[in-house]
Amino acid sequence: MARILITSAIPYINGIKHLGNLVGSQLPADLFARYMRGRGHEVMFICATDEHGTPAELAAAKAGKPVAEYCAEMHDVQAELARGFRLSFDHFGRSSSLRNQHLTQHFAGKLDAAGLIREVAESQVYSVDDGRFLPDRYIEGTCPNCGYDSARGDQCDNCTKQLDPTDLINPHSTISGSTNLEVRETKHLYLRQSAMREKLREWITSKTDWPVLTTSIALKWLDDGDGLQDRGITRDLHWGIPVKKGDQPWPGMEGKVFYVWFDAPIEYIACTAEWADAHGKPDAEWERWWRTDKGAEDVTYYQFMGKDNVPFHTLSFPVTILGSGEPWKLVDYLKSFNYLNYDGGQFSTSRGRGVFMDQALSILPADYWRWWLLSHAPESSDSEFTWENFQVSVNKDLADVLGNLVSRVTKFCVAKFGTQVPAGGEYGEQEARLIEELRTRIKDYAACMETMEVRKAATELRGIWVIGNEYLQSAAPWTVVKTDPERAQAMIRLSLNLIRVYAVLSAPFIPDAAAAMMQAMGSEDWAWPDDIAKAMSALPPGHDFTVPENLFRKITDEERAEWQARFAGKRD
Numbered sequence: 001m002a003r004i005l006i007t008s009a010i011p012y013i014n015g016i017k018h019l020g021n022l023v024g025s026q027l028p029a030d031l032f033a034r035y036m037r038g039r040g041h042e043v044m045f046i047c048a049t050d051e052h053g054t055p056a057e058l059a060a061a062k063a064g065k066p067v068a069e070y071c072a073e074m075h076d077v078q079a080e081l082a083r084g085f086r087l088s089f090d091h092f093g094r095s096s097s098l099r100n101q102h103l104t105q106h107f108a109g110k111l112d113a114a115g116l117i118r119e120v121a122e123s124q125v126y127s128v129d130d131g132r133f134l135p136d137r138y139i140e141g142t143c144p145n146c147g148y149d150s151a152r153g154d155q156c157d158n159c160t161k162q163l164d165p166t167d168l169i170n171p172h173s174t175i176s177g178s179t180n181l182e183v184r185e186t187k188h189l190y191l192r193q194s195a196m197r198e199k200l201r202e203w204i205t206s207k208t209d210w211p212v213l214t215t216s217i218a219l220k221w222l223d224d225g226d227g228l229q230d231r232g233i234t235r236d237l238h239w240g241i242p243v244k245k246g247d248q249p250w251p252g253m254e255g256k257v258f259y260v261w262f263d264a265p266i267e268y269i270a271c272t273a274e275w276a277d278a279h280g281k282p283d284a285e286w287e288r289w290w291r292t293d294k295g296a297e298d299v300t301y302y303q304f305m306g307k308d309n310v311p312f313h314t315l316s317f318p319v320t321i322l323g324s325g326e327p328w329k330l331v332d333y334l335k336s337f338n339y340l341n342y343d344g345g346q347f348s349t350s351r352g353r354g355v356f357m358d359q360a361l362s363i364l365p366a367d368y369w370r371w372w373l374l375s376h377a378p379e380s381s382d383s384e385f386t387w388e389n390f391q392v393s394v395n396k397d398l399a400d401v402l403g404n405l406v407s408r409v410t411k412f413c414v415a416k417f418g419t420q421v422p423a424g425g426e427y428g429e430q431e432a433r434l435i436e437e438l439r440t441r442i443k444d445y446a447a448c449m450e451t452m453e454v455r456k457a458a459t460e461l462r463g464i465w466v467i468g469n470e471y472l473q474s475a476a477p478w479t480v481v482k483t484d485p486e487r488a489q490a491m492i493r494l495s496l497n498l499i500r501v502y503a504v505l506s507a508p509f510i511p512d513a514a515a516a517m518m519q520a521m522g523s524e525d526w527a528w529p530d531d532i533a534k535a536m537s538a539l540p541p542g543h544d545f546t547v548p549e550n551l552f553r554k555i556t557d558e559e560r561a562e563w564q565a566r567f568a569g570k571r572d
Helices: 019-038 054-063 067-084 098-113 193-205 212-223 260-278 283-290 307-323 357-363 366-375 387-416 429-450 454-475 485-506 511-520 557-566
Strands: 003-008 042-049 091-094 117-127 139-142 169-173 181-191 299-306 333-337 340-342 383-385
Touching: 003 019, 003 283, 019 042, 019 299, 019 333, 019 340, 019 357, 019 366, 019 429, 019 454, 042 067, 042 260, 054 067, 067 091, 067 357, 091 098, 091 260, 098 117, 098 260, 098 307, 169 181, 181 307, 193 212, 193 307, 212 307, 212 333, 260 283, 260 307, 299 307, 307 333, 357 366, 366 387, 366 454, 366 511, 383 387, 387 454, 387 485, 387 511, 387 557, 429 454, 429 485, 454 485, 485 511
Parallel strands: 003 042, 003 299, 042 091, 299 333, 340 383
Antiparallel strands: 117 181, 139 169
C-alpha cells in the first residue's frame, strides 16, 4: 500500500466557481483520489478556499459585507457545492485559518534567516481618487506582453505572464474606474527567487515524467527575458496574514499583509493540520504527510491545477519550501490543464460568463457533469464546452451504453428468471472471449489512471462499457432463452456480475451511478477486479438483486435549447 498526498489548486473565495475551474483542478484530482483509494492505497486529498488578496476584498465590497463575514459564508457555499459534485476531500479548509497564519509567518522567518528576503523601496500605483495603493486586482489595464485589454496587476489571464501593476498600459482602478493614478514610493518584502534559479532548474529538469505543459511553462518563466525575477510577497491591504518573522514583529512592515500567492500554497500544509485538528489528532498525524523527517519520506505528492497556476507552484512555492532549509515534502508530480472554453469564449468567474457549479447541479445530477468534463478534460490543448456536444456525449455514453445495459440485463432477468442470480448453464467461448478482452482493457484503463491521462482513461472506460453491450447483443439471451434457457441463464449470470464490475471501475468517474449499480446488485464488494475471471463469478447463483431506477435519462432537444438560451448571458 502506497501513501498518496493529493492537492488541487485552492479556489478563490470570490464567488461560486464555474465548470472550467472545476475541471482544471478539483475534479481530476478527485478522480485520481477515488481511483487510488479504490486500489487500496492510503490517500490524503486536501483542498481549501483561498481567502486573501484583492479578490476577496473586491467581492466582499460588491456584496456589501465585511470581508471576514463574506469569506466565511462563501467557504460554506463552496464546501456544499463540492459535496454536490461528490468531491471526496479529506478536508476542505480555509487559508484564513490560524494554522495558515502561523505557518506562513514561520516560513517568512526562515526565508529571511536564510537571506532569501530583501526589503525594497519601490514605486507603486496610487489612486488619488480612491486614496490608496492599487495592488494586484485593484488595477487592470492592457498587458504589455500580449495586448489583452483586461490584464490584472499581478498576472495576465490570457498569456499567463506575471505582472506588476506598473507594467500595465492604460491602467485604471477596479474600485472606482478612475484613471487619476500616480506612482508613489512604498516599501515591501521581496522573495529572492533569482537566488534559487539554478536549484529550481535542477529540480524541474529532473521531473522527466511531468506533462510537457507543466515543464514548458515552468522553464519559460525560469528563463524568459532576464530570467526568474524576485517577487514581492507583501501588499498594502487590510485583509490578509499580518507580516511577521515567525512570531516576532517585522520592523517597517507594520500594517502590511503577505501576498496571497505567498500564503495560498502554504495552506496545503496548513489544511492538513486543520484536518488533524478537526479529527482530534496530534500534530504527528499531519506531519507524517509533509515532514520527511517525521514519516513523509514514503509519500508520493501529486498536485492538480490549471496552467495559469503553474508558475507559482513550480517556482515561488518551491522556493519557499527549499529556501526554508527544513525537511518539507516537495511535489513529485504536477498535473496541469489547459483552459475549458465556453461556446466560443472563456469561462470567467469575475465576469460571470459560463455555467457555474450551482447552476449545473440545479438542472442535472453531478454524474452527468463529471462524465462530460472528465471525458473532455483540456489536457493537451484547450477544449470547449458546447451544449450540443454535452447532450450528444451524455445521451450516447451514459444513457445508450451504460444505462441501457444495466436496464436490459436486470429487467430481462426479472421477467424470465426472477430476482436472484440464475444458476443454470456454464460460461462458454463467448464469455471466455469477453473475460479475456476485459482483462486487457482493464489493464489499459488502470495504466491511464495511474499516469493521470484523464481523457484516455475515460475512453478506455467507455470501451469497457461498449464491449459489454456488444457481448449482450451478440449473445442475445432474449432469443437463446426460447431454445436453451440454461444457456441464457449463464449469459445473464455473467452480465449481472459485469454490472458489479462496472460499478467498481466507474466509481471514480460517476460515483452516484456506481453506488446505485452496486446497491442494485445487492453487494458491498468494491474490490478491484485484479482477477477478472473470479470477479465475473463474485455474485453467486441465488444472490438477490433488484432493478435500479433509470441510471441516466436522456437530455431532450428542448432542454438543450432552453439551457443554451438560459446560460448565454452573464451571471448576475
